Amino acid sequence: MFNSKVQEAKTQPQLKVCGLTQLNQIREFVTLEVDFLGFIFYENSPRYVLNHLSLDEISKINHSGKVGVFVNENLDKIIEMAEKADLNFIQLHGDENEEFISELKKYLKSEIDIIKVIRVGNQSSNELQKKINRQLSTVNYILFDTDSKAFGGTGETFNWNLLNEIEIPFPYFLSGGISLENIKNIEFLNQKPFAIDINSKFEIEPGNKDVEKIKKLQINEKPPL
Numbered sequence: 001m002f003n004s005k006v007q008e009a010k011t012q013p014q015l016k017v018c019g020l021t022q023l024n025q026i027r028e029f030v031t032l033e034v035d036f037l038g039f040i041f042y043e044n045s046p047r048y049v050l051n052h053l054s055l056d057e058i059s060k061i062n063h064s065g066k067v068g069v070f071v072n073e074n075l076d077k078i079i080e081m082a083e084k085a086d087l088n089f090i091q092l093h094g095d096e097n098e099e100f101i102s103e104l105k106k107y108l109k110s111e112i113d114i115i116k117v118i119r120v121g122n123q124s125s126n127e128l129q130k131k132i133n134r135q136l137s138t139v140n141y142i143l144f145d146t147d148s149k150a151f152g153g154t155g156e157t158f159n160w161n162l163l164n165e166i167e168i169p170f171p172y173f174l175s176g177g178i179s180l181e182n183i184k185n186i187e188f189l190n191q192k193p194f195a196i197d198i199n200s201k202f203e204i205e206p207g208n209k210d211v212e213k214i215k216k217l218q219i220n221e222k223p224p225l
């Protein structure tokens with residue numbers, strides 16, 4: 001008999017829209033069934049969410065994919081934000097090590113998942129593989145982003161070919177300068193991303209998303225897995 005709890009296999013990667021700051025746009029993305037809504041809790045970002053929305057407003061957004069993005073933030077602050085904004089995922093976008101992540105997990109609600117960012121630059125595939133393997137016991141997802149001076153939201157892409165030279169024992173988010181033009185190249189990846197993470201290539205200005213462009217991606221242009 002059909003078990004309604006078994007989800008249909010996804011034929012397309014999930015979508016995360018990161019750097020959200022405007023409630024009207026967030027409502028549109030909820031209606032569009034965007035899977036992950038990313039909020040930047042990093043004061044140096046031009047997309048710092050608390051310059052635009054209160055914790056109470058974020059907590060009232062009715063969505064199970066609310067991701068809080070933190071960069072080298074202290075433990076207490078992350079725990080406080082996770083509770084007050086009612087986050088479902090914590091994305092660690094800085095240099096947080098495995099000890100820090102293990103400690104953090106002791107205090108977070110058990111249903112909150114950790115996404116650890118691995119910044120990809122000119123390291124070898126061996127070095128990248130070691131970095132991934134070190135995360136095995138502490139995180140739920142990896143997010144690959146481009147290594148650059150700014151921590152994220154740069155619009156820069158990294159060499160995706162490196163991903164074909166390593167084993168990725170996690171579902172992963174692909175990020176870093178993803179655009180309507182380059183997204184079709186995921187067809188060349190052996191292990192397809194669980195989700196794609198879009199940001200500055202789908203903006204009018206930082207934090208102000210190009211809703212029509214995101215609709216186009218979500219409805220027509222997402223590549224198959």
Ligand SMILES: O=C(O)c1ccccc1NCC(=O)[C@H](O)[C@H](O)COP(=O)(O)O
Nearest residue numbers: 018045151152153154155176177199200
């Ligand atoms: O978006 C930011 O301003 C940001 C600042 C500091 C750390 C992370 C940040 N964004 C996190 C993301 O997950 C972005 O989506 C990711 O870096 C990709 O952005 P882009 O290259 O603009 O597509």
